[in-house]
Amino acid sequence: MKSLDEIGLEHRTDKASNHHDFLRFYDRRLSALRNHSFTLLEIGVYRGGSVRTWSEYFPNATIVGLDITEECVKYAGGNIHVRIGDATHTDFLFDVIQEFGVPTVIVDDGSHRWDHQITTLQVLFPILRKGGVYIVEDLDTSFNGHLKSAPFDGLSPISAFDYLVKLSRCVTGDNALDDERPHDLFIADNAPWVGSVEFGRRTAVLSKKTDRQAGSF
Numbered sequence: 001m002k003s004l005d006e007i008g009l010e011h012r013t014d015k016a017s018n019h020h021d022f023l024r025f026y027d028r029r030l031s032a033l034r035n036h037s038f039t040l041l042e043i044g045v046y047r048g049g050s051v052r053t054w055s056e057y058f059p060n061a062t063i064v065g066l067d068i069t070e071e072c073v074k075y076a077g078g079n080i081h082v083r084i085g086d087a088t089h090t091d092f093l094f095d096v097i098q099e100f101g102v103p104t105v106i107v108d109d110g111s112h113r114w115d116h117q118i119t120t121l122q123v124l125f126p127i128l129r130k131g132g133v134y135i136v137e138d139l140d141t142s143f144n145g146h147l148k149s150a151p152f153d154g155l156s157p158i159s160a161f162d163y164l165v166k167l168s169r170c171v172t173g174d175n176a177l178d179d180e181r182p183h184d185l186f187i188a189d190n191a192p193w194v195g196s197v198e199f200g201r202r203t204a205v206l207s208k209k210t211d212r213q214a215g216s217f
């Protein structure tokens, strides 16, 4: 059976080991779902490399790719669905979820702007199916080297990486947080649902617990 990375290399997604090298990191987290029937939602289709990869790796899943670029519809077919719209618009995201069902896997590979990465997490993590996986890619845009080339900060005073670190403090600190206040209401409400936050090279994978009291799966 082919690994996720082998499939990604064949479909020429930049998530494969010849570029970002995300897929070997994800395989450990996603392999349990390989033959399951579920919805995977990815923001950012570009040239279709990742939706084709997900489609082959998860043959029984419904793969939904979102992009602002009209021509991305040509990558739909089989179990791949593409919807065109701005993923920073909540009504668009809710329409897509209404159409395809609550996702078990969400991949944010869209604009890579801090404000978009954070607000998309705030909107979609509460909706993610319990036991699901939420991925935020290209987190290297949270660092100075990329800020020099483009305004990745957008409207956010805090980088997406630093925001996930704030969330991680609550997940790991748990009851020992004592009188330390969570960074914001999203983190206060949702940290009890986060089983783990795993940082990899340029990416992070969050797992959602099956219930609020349970440990990480």
Ligand SMILES: C[S@@+](CC[C@H](N)C(=O)[O-])C[C@H]1O[C@@H](n2cnc3c(N)ncnc32)[C@H](O)[C@@H]1O
Pocket (backbone or CB within 6 Å): 012, 013, 014, 015, 042, 043, 044, 045, 046, 047, 048, 049, 050, 051, 066, 067, 068, 069, 085, 086, 087, 088, 109, 110, 111
């Ligand atoms: C890095 S590429 C996606 C690559 C693809 N996931 C892959 O691995 O092959 C980012 C894509 O996100 C799209 N994008 C950027 N901002 C967006 C937004 N606000 N809503 C939806 N798509 C967006 C761009 O048009 C671009 O095609």
